[in-house]
Amino acid sequence: MWKPPERIPYEPQGGPWPTAAEAEASTMFRPLAHGPLRLDQRTWVPAMVPWRATEEGEVTDAVVDWYARFARGRPGAIVVEATGIRDIPSGPLLRISDDRYVPGLRRVVDAVRAASDGRTRLFIQLIDFLSIRRRPQPETFFGRHLRITPALIEALGVPDEAAARARLLAMPVAEAEAHLDARDRDSLRMGYRERVTDMHLPHVRDLPRALPGLFADAAARAKAAGFDGVELHYAHAYTMASFLSAKNDRPDGYGGPRENRIRLPLEVYGAVRDRVGPDVVVGCRYLADECIDGGNGPEDAAWFGARFAGAGMDFLSLSRGGKFDDAAQPKVGWASYPYTGPSGYECMPQHLSDAKGPFGRNVPATAGVRAAVRAAGFDTPVVVAGGLHGFRQALALLEDGTADVVALARQSLADPDWFLKVRLGRGDEVRLCEYTNYCEGLDQKHKTVTCKLWDREALDAPDATRDADGRRRLTAPAWVP
Numbered sequence: 001m002w003k004p005p006e007r008i009p010y011e012p013q014g015g016p017w018p019t020a021a022e023a024e025a026s027t028m029f030r031p032l033a034h035g036p037l038r039l040d041q042r043t044w045v046p047a048m049v050p051w052r053a054t055e056e057g058e059v060t061d062a063v064v065d066w067y068a069r070f071a072r073g074r075p076g077a078i079v080v081e082a083t084g085i086r087d088i089p090s091g092p093l094l095r096i097s098d099d100r101y102v103p104g105l106r107r108v109v110d111a112v113r114a115a116s117d118g119r120t121r122l123f124i125q126l127i128d129f130l131s132i133r134r135r136p137q138p139e140t141f142f143g144r145h146l147r148i149t150p151a152l153i154e155a156l157g158v159p160d161e162a163a164a165r166a167r168l169l170a171m172p173v174a175e176a177e178a179h180l181d182a183r184d185r186d187s188l189r190m191g192y193r194e195r196v197t198d199m200h201l202p203h204v205r206d207l208p209r210a211l212p213g214l215f216a217d218a219a220a221r222a223k224a225a226g227f228d229g230v231e232l233h234y235a236h237a238y239t240m241a242s243f244l245s246a247k248n249d250r251p252d253g254y255g256g257p258r259e260n261r262i263r264l265p266l267e268v269y270g271a272v273r274d275r276v277g278p279d280v281v282v283g284c285r286y287l288a289d290e291c292i293d294g295g296n297g298p299e300d301a302a303w304f305g306a307r308f309a310g311a312g313m314d315f316l317s318l319s320r321g322g323k324f325d326d327a328a329q330p331k332v333g334w335a336s337y338p339y340t341g342p343s344g345y346e347c348m349p350q351h352l353s354d355a356k357g358p359f360g361r362n363v364p365a366t367a368g369v370r371a372a373v374r375a376a377g378f379d380t381p382v383v384v385a386g387g388l389h390g391f392r393q394a395l396a397l398l399e400d401g402t403a404d405v406v407a408l409a410r411q412s413l414a415d416p417d418w419f420l421k422v423r424l425g426r427g428d429e430v431r432l433c434e435y436t437n438y439c440e441g442l443d444q445k446h447k448t449v450t451c452k453l454w455d456r457e458a459l460d461a462p463d464a465t466r467d468a469d470g471r472r473r474l475t476a477p478a479w480v481p
């Protein structure tokens with residue numbers, strides 16, 4: 001992962017921790033009610049893909065155990081990882097693209113209800129993404145993938161396509177690259193990737209017709225499986241975020257000015273709401289800042305927030321960065337990963353940082369979104385995430401108007417009992433995340449995600465289910481209050 005050149009080391013500071021009475025009296029542990037959104041406390045475990053589904057996208061015992069383990073800490077809500085809404089092979093990523101997935105997902109719901117004694121609300125993140133290929137060998141790219149145009153044949157001064165390929169293959173790669181346009185050069189260096197602006201591709205052109213129904217079908221399945229609601233994934237590098245992006249210049253009324261860029265996200269929301277009705281929670285996760293040149297900034301996010309709230313969304317969860325645009329070049333045979341560049345750092349900042357540090361980088365932009373939502377007359381709850389791990393640190397954000405709910409991703413992975421320990425006045429037993437991103441490295445390789453603080457501990461304990469090679473336990477050791 002990219003790191004800021006300053007490389008200033010930061011250490012998480014969890015304490016001072018509250019007594020049980022202080023915790024109980026704090027805003028953090030007060031219930032929240034907004035429409036169908038009812039939280040027992042104002043804490044949240046945001047979506048984290050742990051790579052535990054089958055290759056067909058089905059729930060496994062390991063998926064059930066993973067969510068049950070978070071639920072034992074009794075956070076206000078857990079959002080199940082990004083789950084695919086299309087019935088297409090996408091590796092061990094959960095899917096909700098057909099009714100056959102409902103029984104498996106119901107097992108997750110039941111396990112979370114049981115483990116949290118019904119205290120934790122459960123949402124599922126619904127994702128759509130476009131096709132991406134691995135970075136090719138130059139020989140494969142020039143020999144097969146590159147589309148040879150008449151202009152390229154002419155520029156190379158050869159008679160036909162076969163001769164053009166032969167000529168390019170005979171050149172040093174740098175010289176051959178000079179004959180490519182920017183898009184083909186990117187496909188050679190990073191691997192081919194579809195964009196929402198690829199209007200020459202019929203299925204991309206048709207996304208505004210296809211996606212509302214796909215999201216609505218997926219949300220109906222989530223409801224059938226017993227989830228309390230859905231989180232529409234409008235963040236990071238995926239389809240819906242790309243529609244919102246300032247880089248989206250589609251000429252069909254779904255790109256260009258903000259009004260057009262938000263059109264499909266609002267249509268998707270409308271279709272989902274129509275399908276699931278008013279009693280199911282429907283919110284979205286989107287970017288408070290894309291953190292890329294030419295992308296959306298905090299002002300765009302604030303404007304979108306007021307529109308989403310006005311449309312009736314039940315919550316707005318803000319993330320940051322995580323784009324393909326500035327991702328590092330993958331090795332040949334690997335796919336590009338949107339968390340390897342500076343915008344990826346903004347999404348999951350680690351302990352070597354710059355003057356801003358890794359804790360709370362998304363706070364000012366999130367506060368701007370909430371302020372815009374309130375100024376527009378809506379009290380839609382706003383969820384803040386990014387480097388949160390301490391009680392006072394997180395509480396301050398609830399008290400100073402930054403957000404209504406605090407989300408802890410890696411800190412929950414490091415210690416899923418954070419919420420319970422803090423509430424019981426036993427914060428000094430919290431295992432603090434070190435923000436070294438071992439977990440994120442596993443995610444990048446699509447390996448089962450675990451935390452380095454506990455994955456080699458008590459491997460022979462009865463609760464220690466291990467990964468395929470038996471070296472790591474898959475969930476945090478039990479904590480007995």
Ligand SMILES: Cc1cc2nc3c(=O)[nH]c(=O)nc-3n(C[C@H](O)[C@H](O)[C@H](O)COP(=O)(O)O)c2cc1C
Pocket residue numbers: 046047048049050081082125235285319347348349385386387388407408409410411439440443449
């Ligand atoms: C292993 C891992 C997987 C993640 N998967 C998702 C995901 O599926 N959807 C999503 O919106 N964010 C995902 N994230 C981002 C987190 O939800 C969160 O926004 C980010 O880690 C910053 O919060 P933190 O500093 O509390 O970890 C993931 C993060 C990690 C570490």
Ligand code: SF4
Pocket residue numbers: 410411413414432433434435436437438439440450451452453
């Ligand atoms: S591996 Fe554990 S300690 Fe390291 S960043 Fe991830 S959650 Fe934190």
